Amino acid sequence: MNNALGGSTDGMLTQYRALPYFGLIKIPDHLSYEEAASLVCAGTTAWNALHGNKPLLPGQSVLLQGTGGVSLCGLLLARAAGCTTIITSSSDDKLKELKEKYGVDYTINYKTKPNWDEEVLKITNGRGVDFILENGGAATIGKSLNAIKVGGLIALIGFLSAKENPENPNVALLALLKGCILRGILVGSREQTEQLMNLIDQRKLKPPVTKVFDFNLKSIKEAYQHIESQTHIGKICIRID
Numbered sequence: 314m315n316n317a318l319g320g321s322t323d324g325m326l327t328q329y330r331a332l333p334y335f336g337l338i339k340i341p342d343h344l345s346y347e348e349a350a351s352l353v354c355a356g357t358t359a360w361n362a363l364h365g366n367k368p369l370l371p372g373q374s375v376l377l378q379g380t381g382g383v384s385l386c387g388l389l390l391a392r393a394a395g396c397t398t399i400i401t402s403s404s405d406d407k408l409k410e411l412k413e414k415y416g417v418d419y420t421i422n423y424k425t426k427p428n429w430d431e432e433v434l435k436i437t438n439g440r441g442v443d444f445i446l447e448n449g450g451a452a453t454i455g456k457s458l459n460a461i462k463v464g465g466l467i468a469l470i471g472f473l474s475a476k477e478n479p480e481n482p483n484v485a486l487l488a489l490l491k492g493c494i495l496r497g498i499l500v501g502s503r504e505q506t507e508q509l510m511n512l513i514d515q516r517k518l519k520p521p522v523t524k525v526f527d528f529n530l531k532s533i534k535e536a537y538q539h540i541e542s543q544t545h546i547g548k549i550c551i552r553i554d
Contacts, residue, residue, distance in 0.1 A: 357505055363444060365496075400417045410546060442462055444467075467494065
């Protein structure tokens with residue numbers, strides 16, 4: 314984490330940057346620079362979650378929390394693998410767009426259906442899902458443990474929930490009863506990024522870049538404000554001139 318470029322280490326919002334050769338991989342020819350850049354963090358994180366431990370298999374089911382870059386990259390990979398996909402959001406407009414543009418199988422508005430885990434169980438006929446990309450943290454982990462299939466995998470990725478869960482679920486006991494895997498995901502390796510890019514190249518997949526801003530002070534500020542507004546779907550990029 315001490316060397317996370319663009320994360321804890323500043324210096325990537327620039328026209329030129331010297332990087333070691335072993336930190337670079339080839340970009341698939343059909344991708345723009347913005348599309349390729351969106352895969353380095355969000356795409357690798359989703360790949361690690363779905364292929365880094367128990368590889369995702371055709372016919373399995375995947376629950377994706379929220380409509381950010383990791384969830385949409387996960388949706389892309391799950392659909393490419395022939396899996397059933399379920400995604401949650403607090404916005405009906407976002408869910409409608411995801412259905413129409415990205416082909417998600419099932420959508421759940423967690424504001425109107427706060428017991429979204431029960432909705433997941435209904436969709437899966439009581440079995441639960443095989444994989445969950447857990448982006449909420451303490452406030453959602455209890456419901457994720459209810460929605461996961463016996464022997465399934467919950468990828469612990471984010472902590473976007475504003476509040477801790479007041480119920481303080483007994484995570485250890487719930488995980489034991491489900492016999493599931495709780496796996497912390499901190500992006501991934503170069504090898505996993507190469508595997509991801511190979512699939513993207515072979516299937517000619519397009520990453521979910523929904524808005525691109527120009528490389529000037531005014532536009533850069535607008536890009537960060539757009540992210541803070543939480544009205545976006547997928548990845549936001551800044552095009553370097």
